[in-house]
Amino acid sequence: MVIPPDLIPTRYDTGEGVTIERTTLPPRPERWAVRCGSDCLTTDSNWVYEEQPSNRCAGWLAFHRFSSLQAAWEALQRAGHLR
Secondary structure (H helix, E strand, O other): OOOOOOOOOOEEEOOOOOEEEEOOOOOOOOOEEEEEOOEEEOOOOOEEEOOOHHHOOHHHHHHHOEOOHHHHHHHHHHHOOOO
């Protein structure tokens, strides 16, 4: 199988019930969510219930989304992976 060079990965499974998912697609800026069931990771590495999309304001998104895959991964490492 040949992987297309313009392929954009959008989801990574840690194998521990946690996923890192890209929530935007180009040309919009990258935004990533770290999820475990119905919880998501905050930018200060705490697990909280993930609000329904209709209840997410800009402030909520800023505190629960990461600007890069690297930033999401580092927050997950600080959180110790799972709750």
